[in-house]
Amino acid sequence: MGREFAGHHAVDHSRNEYAYKLDGRTVTVNGPENYFSIFKRGVYGVYHSISEAHLHRYLAEFDFRYNNRSKLGVEDTERSAKAIKGVEGKRLTYNQPLV
Numbered sequence: 001m002g003r004e005f006a007g008h009h010a011v012d013h014s015r016n017e018y019a020y021k022l023d024g025r026t027v028t029v030n031g032p033e034n035y036f037s038i039f040k041r042g043v044y045g046v047y048h049s050i051s052e053a054h055l056h057r058y059l060a061e062f063d064f065r066y067n068n069r070s071k072l073g074v075e076d077t078e079r080s081a082k083a084i085k086g087v088e089g090k091r092l093t094y095n096q097p098l099v
Contacts, residue, residue, distance in 0.1 A: 035066055 009027045011017040019028040039062045043050055050058050068074040068082060 035062075038062065038066060 009022065011019065011027070011029055019026050019030075021027075039059070042062060042065075043058070047058070064083070064086075068079045074082075
């Protein structure tokens with residue numbers, strides 16, 4: 001693993017570990033578990049299955065949803081405006097246009 005994972009920490013649920021203090025911070029796995037729970041529900045409930053070739057697109061959508069959720073103070077109107085602003089200047093095509 002590279003430097004991007006230098007700060008990686010883990011808890012061991014089999015030893016009844018769920019959180020611990022590190023340098024005055026609480027380390028948990030609640031954030032990643034919550035994100036992937038929402039992602040799995042979305043895949044099963046909306047898409048039913050996904051293609052590995054397009055996984056990055058599904059993850060980008062759920063990143064947007066997770067980072068713009070009500071719990072963070074972003075409500076429907078603001079979330080819609082952000083989504084529309086995100087498509088400005090982009091062509092909505094599946095295939096790349098011929099040059």
